Amino acid sequence: MGNYAFIDGINVHLGVRDEGWEIDYKKFRTYLRDKYNVIKAYYFMGYVKSNKGLYDYLENAGYELIFKETMKNSDGEIKGNCDAELVLHAMLKYEEYEKAVIVTSDGDFTCLANHLQKEDKLRILIAPSVNSCSILLKKNIKHISYMDDLKHKIGR
Numbered sequence: 001m002g003n004y005a006f007i008d009g010i011n012v013h014l015g016v017r018d019e020g021w022e023i024d025y026k027k028f029r030t031y032l033r034d035k036y037n038v039i040k041a042y043y044f045m046g047y048v049k050s051n052k053g054l055y056d057y058l059e060n061a062g063y064e065l066i067f068k069e070t071m072k073n074s075d076g077e078i079k080g081n082c083d084a085e086l087v088l089h090a091m092l093k094y095e096e097y098e099k100a101v102i103v104t105s106d107g108d109f110t111c112l113a114n115h116l117q118k119e120d121k122l123r124i125l126i127a128p129s130v131n132s133c134s135i136l137l138k139k140n141i142k143h144i145s146y147m148d149d150l151k152h153k154i155g156r
Contacts, residue, residue, distance in 0.1 A: 007044060008103060009043050016147055038101055040097070042086075045068070087109070110141075
């Protein structure tokens with residue numbers, strides 16, 4: 001049995017972009033496999049029809065995509081919050097994986113990370129950057145890694 005990764009796609013994309021760099025998702029998938037024995041990597045994001053090329057790229061890089069229907073808010077911004085889907089999948093797949101790798105900086109996942117940590121099912125939480133990582137996660141989760149430190153390995 002191996003580990004599964006649960007990736008908050010938009011949080012990771014925006015968190016790294018705000019730090020001024022981009023992830024090479026093929027390198028990141030290889031890193032997850034080699035460093036944390038991740039045999040399945042679920043990537044959660046809102047579905048936008050015009051992003052088909054991105055979806056094909058991510059699937060070819062080895063991610064299993066989980067989509068949330070998107071809607072436009074009153075400002076015309078596309079929204080597709082996948083928090084509930086990520087938590088649900090982490091719990092539905094609970095018996096299938098040895099440990100979970102959660103990839104996000106969003107404090108909304110503190111309850112999931114805390115539960116997995118308490119049950120010895122959390123391998124590590126990977127946040128896009130120290131700056132964007134929620135204080136709730138920093139305060140409660142023992143093992144956090146930051147993509148800032150991986151830029152030379154997984155950056156474009």
